Amino acid sequence: MILMQNVNKKFEKDPILNNVSLNVNKGSIYGLLGSNGAGKTTLLKTMAGIIKQKSGTVEIEQKPVFENYSIKERLIFIPDVLFFFSQYTTRQMANFYKNMYPNWNNDRFTQMQLLLDLDPDKKIHRFSKGMQRQVAFWLALCAMPDYLILDEPFDGLDPVIRKKIKSWVIQDVADREMTVVVSSHNLSEVEDICDAVGIIHRGELLLEKELDDLKSDIHKVQLAFKQEVSEDIYQGLDVLHKEKRGSVHVCIIRDDYYEIEKQMEPYDPVVFDILPLTLEEIFIYEMEGAGYAIENILL
Amino acid sequence: MQSRTFYFKKELLKQSFRTTGWIGIAYFIALTIILPLQVVMDISAERDEYNTYYFERVDDLFDINGPLQIITILTVPFLAGIFAFRYIQVKGSADFIHSLPLSRNKLFHHHFLVGYAMVVIPVIVTGLILYIMSNTMDVEELFLQRDVGVWLFFTVIIVSLMYSFTVLAGGITGVSAIQGMLSYIFLIFPVGIVYLIFFNLEMLLSGFSPGYLWEENYSGWSPIVQSVFFFESGEIDYNVMWIYAVIAVICYLIALVLYRCRPVEAASQTLIFHYLKPIFKIGVTFCFMLLFGTYFGMVQEQYIGWITFGYIFGALLGYLIAEMLIQKTWRVFGEWKGFFIYIGISLLVLASLVFDWFGYETRVPQAGEVEGIQIIDFVSYYDDPSVEFDELPKIEDEKLIKLITEFHQEIIDTGTLDRDWQSDSSEIYINYYLDNGTNIKRQYFIPSVKEFKEYLKPVYENEIFRKNSRHWLFSEKTDVKNIRIHTYRDDAVISNTLESRLMDALREDYLNASFEEIMAGEESILTIEFELEDNNYYSPFIDVPRSYTNTMDLLEKEGFHKFTDLTEQETVMIAVKNESSKLKYLHEVPFTDASKLKDVFVTQDLNQIEQIVKLEKEYDYDGKWTIAAFGPGRDEYITSFTVNEEQLPAFVKDYFK
Numbered sequence: 001m002i003l004m005q006n007v008n009k010k011f012e013k014d015p016i017l018n019n020v021s022l023n024v025n026k027g028s029i030y031g032l033l034g035s036n037g038a039g040k041t042t043l044l045k046t047m048a049g050i051i052k053q054k055s056g057t058v059e060i061e062q063k064p065v066f067e068n069y070s071i072k073e074r075l076i077f078i079p080d081v082l083f084f085f086s087q088y089t090t091r092q093m094a095n096f097y098k099n100m101y102p103n104w105n106n107d108r109f110t111q112m113q114l115l116l117d118l119d120p121d122k123k124i125h126r127f128s129k130g131m132q133r134q135v136a137f138w139l140a141l142c143a144m145p146d147y148l149i150l151d152e153p154f155d156g157l158d159p160v161i162r163k164k165i166k167s168w169v170i171q172d173v174a175d176r177e178m179t180v181v182v183s184s185h186n187l188s189e190v191e192d193i194c195d196a197v198g199i200i201h202r203g204e205l206l207l208e209k210e211l212d213d214l215k216s217d218i219h220k221v222q223l224a225f226k227q228e229v230s231e232d233i234y235q236g237l238d239v240l241h242k243e244k245r246g247s248v249h250v251c252i253i254r255d256d257y258y259e260i261e262k263q264m265e266p267y268d269p270v271v272f273d274i275l276p277l278t279l280e281e282i283f284i285y286e287m288e289g290a291g292y293a294i295e296n297i298l299l
Numbered sequence: 300m301q302s303r304t305f306y307f308k309k310e311l312l313k314q315s316f317r318t319t320g321w322i323g324i325a326y327f328i329a330l331t332i333i334l335p336l337q338v339v340m341d342i343s344a345e346r347d348e349y350n351t352y353y354f355e356r357v358d359d360l361f362d363i364n365g366p367l368q369i370i371t372i373l374t375v376p377f378l379a380g381i382f383a384f385r386y387i388q389v390k391g392s393a394d395f396i397h398s399l400p401l402s403r404n405k406l407f408h409h410h411f412l413v414g415y416a417m418v419v420i421p422v423i424v425t426g427l428i429l430y431i432m433s434n435t436m437d438v439e440e441l442f443l444q445r446d447v448g449v450w451l452f453f454t455v456i457i458v459s460l461m462y463s464f465t466v467l468a469g470g471i472t473g474v475s476a477i478q479g480m481l482s483y484i485f486l487i488f489p490v491g492i493v494y495l496i497f498f499n500l501e502m503l504l505s506g507f508s509p510g511y512l513w514e515e516n517y518s519g520w521s522p523i524v525q526s527v528f529f530f531e532s533g534e535i536d537y538n539v540m541w542i543y544a545v546i547a548v549i550c551y552l553i554a555l556v557l558y559r560c561r562p563v564e565a566a567s568q569t570l571i572f573h574y575l576k577p578i579f580k581i582g583v584t585f586c587f588m589l590l591f592g593t594y595f596g597m598v599q600e601q602y603i604g605w606i607t608f609g610y611i612f613g614a615l616l617g618y619l620i621a622e623m624l625i626q627k628t629w630r631v632f633g634e635w636k637g638f639f640i641y642i643g644i645s646l647l648v649l650a651s652l653v654f655d656w657f658g659y660e661t662r663v664p665q666a667g668e669v670e671g672i673q674i675i676d677f678v679s680y681y682d683d684p685s686v687e688f689d690e691l692p693k694i695e696d697e698k699l700i701k702l703i704t705e706f707h708q709e710i711i712d713t714g715t716l717d718r719d720w721q722s723d724s725s726e727i728y729i730n731y732y733l734d735n736g737t738n739i740k741r742q743y744f745i746p747s748v749k750e751f752k753e754y755l756k757p758v759y760e761n762e763i764f765r766k767n768s769r770h771w772l773f774s775e776k777t778d779v780k781n782i783r784i785h786t787y788r789d790d791a792v793i794s795n796t797l798e799s800r801l802m803d804a805l806r807e808d809y810l811n812a813s814f815e816e817i818m819a820g821e822e823s824i825l826t827i828e829f830e831l832e833d834n835n836y837y838s839p840f841i842d843v844p845r846s847y848t849n850t851m852d853l854l855e856k857e858g859f860h861k862f863t864d865l866t867e868q869e870t871v872m873i874a875v876k877n878e879s880s881k882l883k884y885l886h887e888v889p890f891t892d893a894s895k896l897k898d899v900f901v902t903q904d905l906n907q908i909e910q911i912v913k914l915e916k917e918y919d920y921d922g923k924w925t926i927a928a929f930g931p932g933r934d935e936y937i938t939s940f941t942v943n944e945e946q947l948p949a950f951v952k953d954y955f956k
Contacts, residue, residue, distance in 0.1 A: 011564060012573060042564075045394065045563075045564075048398050049397075049398070050394050050397045050398050050563055051397075051562060051563050051564050052562070067402055067403065069400035069401060069402055070400075071400075072398070072399065072400035072401075073400035075398075075400075076398075077394075077398045079391070079394055079395070081391055082391075083391035083392060083394065083395040085314055085317070085392075087317070095310055096310040096311075096314065098310075099308050099309055099310035099311070100308065100310070100311075100399050100400060100401070101400065
């Protein structure tokens with residue numbers, strides 16, 4: 001598992017990370033969300049032991065990551081802007097990885113070659129951007145990492161490849177309990193694979209949630225009554241947001257489905273819908289509760 | 300499975316070689332062409348070619364394509380240092396390499412080693428080839444086996460130092476171009492800054508004494524200057540080389556430490572450690588200030604207004620350039636606070652020198668508090684390596700001490716003296732040893748020694764002064780290889796049997812010469828040059844006038860008439876002038892327009908020449924008439940001498956009537 005506590009980082013005099021603490025469980029996929037310049041990349045590079053935090057601790061398996069090559073042998077970071085040695089072919093890169101990462105799996109390399117249909121002896125810089133990204137995943141997954149850190153991995157990929165890559169990652173998580181951290185500025189891009197999500201804004205981690213918890217007990221409730229009702233109807237419920245559109249009350253309530261039903265029944269609503277929320281809506285209301293307007297933070 | 304205990308990662312070495320390999324290959328090819336191939340070409344050429352080596356003084360490997368060797372030394376290690384560590388200056392590769400499961404120590408050593416190999420292996424292989432050549436081929440006339448060792452030792456140490464220094468410079472910057480720039484600057488900087496400071500102090504402080512040939516003494520502070528100097532002189536100072544070797548190792552260690560604490564995200568920043576920025580800014584500003592001050596001081600003849608302008612302008616330029624480099628944009632016109640503080644402080648320092656707040660310029664010790672004085676004429680002085688400058692004998696005669704302090708006071712009272720060179724100009728160095736154990740050292744340019752005759756005549760006639768000025772002539776340690784005599788036309792080597800007699804005669808003549816004779820340099824009839832065993836670079840010499848009778852007689856007796864007797868030489872033109880002639884020096888006659896020579900008698904008539912040339916042996920130092928003789932070569936000046944009016948033949952007297 002990955003544990004960060006009170007991590008601070010400055011570039012020159014500008015603070016980039018401000019007391020960030022987060023926790024990624026083993027075998028889970030963690031989505032790190034934030035707008036451009038929020039500090040996602042810095043956070044991930046710190047997590048990958050590339051740069052050193054100014055203060056605080058960054059630990060994987062209870063050991064500091066920075067300069068710890070026994071952990072780095074099992075950790076791969078794929079940056080948002082891919083890097084390959086100039087003039088290298090995929091096979092040369094693979095040899096390099098094989099020399100660096102002791103868990104390198106050659107069978108998998110040949111196996112994936114069939115799936116990908118890419119020529120390993122062609123120079124990587126001649127590939128298209130999407131192909132290069134596939135090469136990056138190809139190499140990374142053959143190193144059999146226990147930790148995979150991905151910075152904006154789906155940026156600019158078409159849906160087919162995106163799906164393919166997602167499925168590889170999920171498969172490794174399922175098969176080998178690989179731990180994945182993936183950053184994005186777009187929630188809908190990662191919500192289908194993440195187990196947990198953290199939102200970072202201006203170097204601060206605003207929120208960290210397990211998605212199952214979130215989805216199960218937040219509801220959008222639409223109500224209409226024949227006669228006027230007082231505010232009392234909401235008593236005892238955790239109302240995150242409410243508004244009235246004509247005679248229809250729309251509110252977001254964090255509570256058990258049956259509790260809400262039981263409470264509303266006596267007032268005999270004409271319209272009574274309890275709807276699930278999209279992940280995006282959940283975040284909007286959660287953040288509102290925390291005093292932020294999410295439109296400014298996420299798409 | 301790969302062995303995990305092996306320290307080096309094969310693929311990383313390979314990758315590093317892929318980026319730097321071309322340097323090693325190019326260097327090897329260059330060295331092969333410069334040295335072994337050149338040698339093969341030379342010995343396969345016709346035998347006559349060998350003669351050129353004698354004249355070009357090729358006697359070791361540094362003399363074979365020396366300038367090209369210098370060029371490679373000044374480029375290859377820098378390129379290797381830059382390219383071996385190129386990956387830390389580029390964001391993508393810096394992130395990637397540091398995400399690998401390798402410690403920073405390991406990363407550093409891999410890249411350092413590969414880069415170093417590119418620099419050192421070509422040198423060693425070339426050395427090996429030369430060694431084999433020296434054993435198997437007939438190359439003795441070019442170099443010996445021993446020379447290969449010396450060449451290898453020198454080249455390996457110099458390139459190692461340059462390489463590890465460049466790597467070190469890469470440790471404080473995130474831009475490859477700046478890395479290269481900083482390495483060159485810092486390798487020249489120690490010498491450059493001393494030169495600049497001394498030049499400026501010389502301009503600002505009258506009497507400031509940097510010492511004899513001080514430019515040379517500091518050249519070791521810069522490996523770049525020093526190696527150029529080595530190639531020129533062919534002399535290697537082994538102490539300096541060992542110091543360089545130690546510095547190379549120190550640079551490597553500091554570079555390692557810097558690498559370990561280098562933030563990876565600093566790639567593409569001009570300076571990585573922000574506390575270096577003010578130092579960098581002040582440094583650049585200061586250097587530009589001194590540089591421009593020197594420039595305007597030299598161009599505008601040390602006029603203080605122009606010098607100050609140069610300082611302010613240079614400081615402004617330096618400050619802006621430093622700021623531009625740090626911010627990586629030329630639009631840097633916002634921050635002036637630092638500049639004004641800097642200018643304020645420097646003007647204060649400048650004022651303290653110009654207005655002499657410390658009393659440096661006006662300080663003349665009382666004759667009573669002076670124990671002894673070393674006074675030396677730097678123009679005729681020759682630096683004898685066997686004697687420490689400060690150990691030269693001192694003048695302790697009280698009368699003379701008093702005279703020298705008066706002379707010193709006179710110079711100060713006269714004010715700034717023009718740096719206008721004349722035949723009797725001199726650079727006088729005075730070092731007072733005071734009773735309280737301290738020293739006062741001053742150095743003054745004297746445009747004309749004759750003008751200060753009142754003070755300088757007793758000094759120039761003092762035996763200690765004379766012996767100090769030509770120390771090599773009297774020292775037992777002086778190891779003379781050859782003595783040559785020259786006139787403007789001929790030269791000859793004196794035989795060994797004559798050497799000691801000639802030196803005795805010269806010593807006697809030199810010590811007995813009057814002030815006037817010493818100052819009569821232009822009228823010398825011949826020059827005697829001493830080639831020394833331990834210095835091919837510079838040979839001391841002494842001009843011999845007619846009045847050095849012992850020397851002249853000896854040479855005549857030994858059959859060197861050709862050198863001692865003007866009548867034996869082929870004179871084709873004679874020029875005569877008197878005191879009122881406008882032309883200052885007669886040797887300028889061939890270059891001077893005829894219209895300006897109306898008050899000079901010039902003749903090419905052989906009869907007239909014959910009559911005048913005879914006068915040379917009856918010279919008169921107090922004579923008001925100067926006669927110059929010219930040879931058949933174009934503008935060939937032989938000698939000149941003075942006579943008095945009665946001695947002149949009638950046709951000359953007629954001309955001036």
